[in-house]
Amino acid sequence: MAPQVKIDTEAVRALAELLRETDLTEIEYQENSTRIKVLRTVQQAVVPVAATQAPAQNAPAAVTESASSAEEVKKDSWAGHPGTVSAQMVGTVYLAPGPGSDPFVTVGSKVDEGQTLFIIEAMKVMNMIKAPKSGTVKHIFVKDAQPVEYGDPIVVVD
Numbered sequence: 001m002a003p004q005v006k007i008d009t010e011a012v013r014a015l016a017e018l019l020r021e022t023d024l025t026e027i028e029y030q031e032n033s034t035r036i037k038v039l040r041t042v043q044q045a046v047v048p049v050a051a052t053q054a055p056a057q058n059a060p061a062a063v064t065e066s067a068s069s070a071e072e073v074k075k076d077s078w079a080g081h082p083g084t085v086s087a088q089m090v091g092t093v094y095l096a097p098g099p100g101s102d103p104f105v106t107v108g109s110k111v112d113e114g115q116t117l118f119i120i121e122a123m124k125v126m127n128m129i130k131a132p133k134s135g136t137v138k139h140i141f142v143k144d145a146q147p148v149e150y151g152d153p154i155v156v157v158d
Contacts, residue, residue, distance in 0.1 A: 008034070012036060087120060087149065087151060089120055093119070104116050105117055107140055133157060139155065
């Protein structure tokens with residue numbers, strides 16, 4: 001039988017309120033062995049296209065929507081991969097050691113365990129994120145200098 005877990009509903013409510021106040025999508029709090037993580041989904045507004053617009057004006061929007069949907073499907077197909085290396089903190093991800101430099105890795109790159117895959121800048125500190133195992137980079141989810149949140153998938157090493 002699983003042990004009974006007492007949920008601090010006041011703490012959960014306070015964290016949820018903090019999410020609303022700050023426009024964050026995720027917050028995590030840990031004290032001793034108790035860990036609370038609160039997530040919220042952000043609904044994006046759908047803007048209807050006016051019927052008076054010419055079809056040529058509607059076409060780019062449809063192409064963009066299809067491209068982003070295709071990218072989401074591609075991202076979802078890799079998201080659960082056991083070789084996914086995720087953001088270990090909130091910050092900005094850098095795929096290269098500096099502006100104009102070659103990236104640390106590209107899709108198809110062979111990597112060794114402990115090799116730098118990318119950097120996450122958090123609070124003006126550059127955190128080198130290393131490969132957890134040797135393998136080949138199969139997918140990169142982000143673009144250089146993109147903001148990331150804790151747990152966001154960054155690369156897949158297989």
